[in-house]
Amino acid sequence: MPVSDSPQPLVSDRKGLAPGLSGIWGTALATVLILLMLGLLLWIVAVNAFGWFWPVPVWQVEERNGTVHIGAEVGREAIPGPDGAEPFYRLQFKVGNRDLDGRDFVWIDEAEIRSKGRPGDLVRIVRSEYGDAFGRIAGATSSDGGAVEVGEPDVLAEFLAAGKNARAERARLETRLSDARRPLTNLEEALDLLERSANAKTASGQERVVALSAEVEKLAIELRPTLDEIQGGLDALAGDLAAAHLKLVAGDARFEVPLSNVIEVSWPNRMGFAGKLAAAVRHGVLFLVTEPREANTEGGIAPALFGTVLLVLLMSVAVVPLGVITAVYMTEYARHGFLLRLANQAVNNLAGVPSIVFGMFGLAFFIYGVGGSIDRAFFADRLPTPTFGTGGLLWASLTLALLTVPVVVVATREGLLAVPRSWREGSLALGATRWQTLRRIIIPAAMPGILTGLILAVSRAAGEVAPLMLTGAVKLAPSLPVDGSAPFLHLQRKFMHLGFHIYDVSMQSPNVEAAKPMAFATTLVLLLLVVLMNLGAIVIRRRLRRAYRGQSV
Amino acid sequence: MSQSEDFALASHDLDFYYGEVQALKKINLEIPQHRITALIGPSGCGKSTFLRCFNRMNDMIEGVRVEGRVLVEDEDIYAPGVNLELLRKRVGMVFQKSNPFPMSIRENVNYGPRMGGVRGRDRLDEIVERSLKQADLWVEVKDRLDGSALDLSGGQQQRLCIARTLANQPGILLLDEPASALDPISTAKIEETLLQLKENYTILIVTHNLQQAARVADHTAFFMLGELVEFSDTTTMFTNPNEKITEEYITGRFG
Ligand SMILES: Nc1ncnc2c1ncn2[C@@H]1O[C@H](COP(=O)(O)OP(=O)(O)O)[C@@H](O)[C@H]1O
Ligand SMILES: [Mg+2]
Numbered sequence: 001m002p003v004s005d006s007p008q009p010l011v012s013d014r015k016g017l018a019p020g021l022s023g024i025w026g027t028a029l030a031t032v033l034i035l036l037m038l039g040l041l042l043w044i045v046a047v048n049a050f051g052w053f054w055p056v057p058v059w060q061v062e063e064r065n066g067t068v069h070i071g072a073e074v075g076r077e078a079i080p081g082p083d084g085a086e087p088f089y090r091l092q093f094k095v096g097n098r099d100l101d102g103r104d105f106v107w108i109d110e111a112e113i114r115s116k117g118r119p120g121d122l123v124r125i126v127r128s129e130y131g132d133a134f135g136r137i138a139g140a141t142s143s144d145g146g147a148v149e150v151g152e153p154d155v156l157a158e159f160l161a162a163g164k165n166a167r168a169e170r171a172r173l174e175t176r177l178s179d180a181r182r183p184l185t186n187l188e189e190a191l192d193l194l195e196r197s198a199n200a201k202t203a204s205g206q207e208r209v210v211a212l213s214a215e216v217e218k219l220a221i222e223l224r225p226t227l228d229e230i231q232g233g234l235d236a237l238a239g240d241l242a243a244a245h246l247k248l249v250a251g252d253a254r255f256e257v258p259l260s261n262v263i264e265v266s267w268p269n270r271m272g273f274a275g276k277l278a279a280a281v282r283h284g285v286l287f288l289v290t291e292p293r294e295a296n297t298e299g300g301i302a303p304a305l306f307g308t309v310l311l312v313l314l315m316s317v318a319v320v321p322l323g324v325i326t327a328v329y330m331t332e333y334a335r336h337g338f339l340l341r342l343a344n345q346a347v348n349n350l351a352g353v354p355s356i357v358f359g360m361f362g363l364a365f366f367i368y369g370v371g372g373s374i375d376r377a378f379f380a381d382r383l384p385t386p387t388f389g390t391g392g393l394l395w396a397s398l399t400l401a402l403l404t405v406p407v408v409v410v411a412t413r414e415g416l417l418a419v420p421r422s423w424r425e426g427s428l429a430l431g432a433t434r435w436q437t438l439r440r441i442i443i444p445a446a447m448p449g450i451l452t453g454l455i456l457a458v459s460r461a462a463g464e465v466a467p468l469m470l471t472g473a474v475k476l477a478p479s480l481p482v483d484g485s486a487p488f489l490h491l492q493r494k495f496m497h498l499g500f501h502i503y504d505v506s507m508q509s510p511n512v513e514a515a516k517p518m519a520f521a522t523t524l525v526l527l528l529l530v531v532l533m534n535l536g537a538i539v540i541r542r543r544l545r546r547a548y549r550g551q552s553v
Numbered sequence: 554m555s556q557s558e559d560f561a562l563a564s565h566d567l568d569f570y571y572g573e574v575q576a577l578k579k580i581n582l583e584i585p586q587h588r589i590t591a592l593i594g595p596s597g598c599g600k601s602t603f604l605r606c607f608n609r610m611n612d613m614i615e616g617v618r619v620e621g622r623v624l625v626e627d628e629d630i631y632a633p634g635v636n637l638e639l640l641r642k643r644v645g646m647v648f649q650k651s652n653p654f655p656m657s658i659r660e661n662v663n664y665g666p667r668m669g670g671v672r673g674r675d676r677l678d679e680i681v682e683r684s685l686k687q688a689d690l691w692v693e694v695k696d697r698l699d700g701s702a703l704d705l706s707g708g709q710q711q712r713l714c715i716a717r718t719l720a721n722q723p724g725i726l727l728l729d730e731p732a733s734a735l736d737p738i739s740t741a742k743i744e745e746t747l748l749q750l751k752e753n754y755t756i757l758i759v760t761h762n763l764q765q766a767a768r769v770a771d772h773t774a775f776f777m778l779g780e781l782v783e784f785s786d787t788t789t790m791f792t793n794p795n796e797k798i799t800e801e802y803i804t805g806r807f808g
Contacts, residue, residue, distance in 0.1 A: 336615070420652070422648060422650060422652035423652060423654060423655075424613075425610060425613070425648065425652070426648065426652040426653075426654065426714070426717075427654070427664070427668075428610070428613070428641065429608060429610060429641055429645070429646040429648075429718075430641065430642075430645075430664055430665035430668065430717065430718065430721060431638045431639070431641040431642035431665055431668060431669055431721060432638070432664070432665070432668040433638055433668070436668045440664075440668070441654060444655075445655065
């Protein structure tokens with residue numbers, strides 16, 4: 001075989017870095033740094049969040065002056081001694097029992113501690129009011145007023161289980177009651193609207209009001225027995241639950257916790273690893289599926305999680321057609337020239353506009369402009385109470401769609417431009433129209449690009465908070481935007497959002513310190529949600545890419 | 554052997570411009586029906602441009618201008634109000650680089666009829682089978698009609714593109730160097746297919762390969778620098794050309 005006779009040997013015996021290698025090292029270092037920072041961020045968030053779900057020991061601490069505290073240790077900080085002397089430490093305990101003295105935490109100087117231990121009989125009670133309670137169970141009273149033998153583990157367990165069942169039954173009955181009452185509620189609302197409407201004054205309007213009132217009355221009478229029965233059951237349960245209570249002792253304090261408030265009783269000091277793991281998982285799941293309590297400092301994040309997912313879905317539904325149509329027009333139809341360049345510039349610059357500006361635009365254009373007009377045209381009888389003329393899910397998702405449309409346009413344009421010319425020509429040469437070619441060949445082939453745009457849009461939208469504060473995210477929404485009453489999806493409703501929830505919990509909460517782990521846990525959920533949504537889109541895109549293998553799409 | 558010839562395609566005083574650049578100059582040519590006509594000439598002489606005038610594929614390029622008349626079966630296809638989709642169904646085209654769509658073989662072949670409004674699985678399958686048989690591909694792919702067209706070999710892909718074009722029953726077939734990227738065996742298969750199709754189709758083929766022109770074409774046109782230098786039956790062209798420059802090209806002294 002002939003060998004190339006180039007003067008430079010292929011195998012170099014030069015020592016040290018090959019030319020260009022230092023550049024590679026530089027970029028590798030930068031990548032590693034970024035990854036490290038990302039990892040650190042995830043670590044901080046995850047440790048703080050998991051630490052909250054993981055059952056921690058309950059300590060009993062006795063100070064030198066004889067005061068006894070019961071609670072979970074949550075912090076330790078150094079206090080510098082006077083002029084250069086050894087620092088000393090103080091410990092922070094979460095003692096709960098907010099109903100006693102209003103404070104959740106105490107700081108104790110380490111030097112002041114006489115003894116510290118974790119006896120197995122200390123309990124942590126998660127309550128639906130006043131946050132956690134710590135202490136010892138000293139006794140219990142059943143609903144009929146009799147004392148419960150709490151010294152017997154079986155008796156106590158049975159007592160607690162009965163309470164749990166009663167609470168579940170109460171929740172079930174409450175749902176049944178509102179379900180049973182829904183037809184009546186709907187009818188009453190209709191009547192209310194009719195009475196307040198402008199033409200209620202006319203003769204025919206009066207007639208309809210009278211007819212509807214009669215209908216409401218009839219239905220009320222019809223439903224009365226059912227409603228009364230459910231209500232009766234509820235009242236009995238509530239009475240039982242309120243009467244039964246646990247007697248708790250914490251240090252000098254003795255207090256009672258009604259069974260109706262008890263969500264969970266646990267003995268963390270007695271738990272083995274498996275028990276703790278199970279508890280942590282249970283706490284995690286509860287966090288995801290329950291509603292917040294106590295001004296968002298306790299309970300779960302279900303409505304915020306739901307609101308975020310729904311918001312992003314609605315945003316996607318709006319942004320994909322908007323972005324794709326824009327990109328298709330710019331790429332396939334618009335004539336090359338000044339206007340197209342201008343439009344391109346506009347799209348590129350739109351991506352750089354601060355998001356709060358979009359929020360302002362949403363407020364001015366969607367809410368005051370479009371929403372106000374809708375209210376004047378269709379909901380005049382409810383004014384001055386706004387229906388669409390106030391922040392809500394629809395306006396927030398449209399604002400986000402506007403915010404993210406540039407990335408969809410840019411990615412879609414790239415996808416469209418990457419579709420081989422030969423496919424367009426082939427389709428046209430077979431007698432397909434331009435529209436058919438677009439729909440059957442070009443758009444499907446540009447789908448990976450479109451999905452890339454959607455992925456970027458979703459990532460950006462899911463983490464965006466600023467514009468939502470102006471367009472409808474709230475601290476506590478009275479009802480979910482989706483429920484059982486027609487039209488099921490209530491786009492005008494205010495909603496909760498994970499990002500806003502994080503801000504609210506960590507900055508606006510009445511008890512910032514107690515809510516800190518909750519903020520981290522919410523952050524973790526938001527992060528995981530974004531990752532999950534991205535993974536979903538990436539999987540779809542990979543499937544599509546496989547269909548076009550070998551082509552430069 | 555040549556009876557009174559009908560013309561399927563014709564150009565009269567055809568001038569073609571890419572912006573300011575004139576790519577075709579006063580081309581007058583009549584392409585006989587049910588014959589294979591080859592276009593030869595050095596690259597850049599305007600063969601593809603000329604070919605693409607007959608199904609108006611040049612329309613896609615911005616800034617082009619056409620003067621003169623282009624006739625397809627006696628109709629002026631650059632007249633206002635011409636239905637481009639119908640024209641392209643009647644004048645099918647196969648490109649230099651095979652361009653199967655990223656779909657199944659079946660969907661590729663019935664794409665044209667489907668876009669033209671043909672419905673019904675049975676009818677479409679009939680068309681698929683007939684077209685693939687005509688393009689001599691049926692035996693090779695009949696068991697994998699629903700497999701991706703992109704999995705076929707280069708030669709098979711080009712024959713698939715021929716089948717796809719035939720599915721429209723075009724009557725006229727334009728081929729732009731259809732075998733230039735293929736191996737000799739695939740090339741031979743395609744040439745065989747063309748010879749079989751000749752009975753029912755008017756075929757206009759651009760080729761860079763003079764032997765190919767000699768093998769398949771009844772008539773040959775020689776282009777040079779945007780002008781039609783010579784047009785005659787293939788035997789004459791290759792044995793006894795009128796123009797000196799044609800002879801020089803054919804004997805390989807340039808190009
Ligand atoms: N899209 C185009 N824009 C501008 N000039 C073109 C374009 N396509 C072809 N040309 C020019 O027109 C002339 C003829 O090209 P073409 O018909 O492709 O030649 P051939 O197929 O014979 O090689 C060449 O000079 C080429 O540079
Ligand atoms: Mg060419």
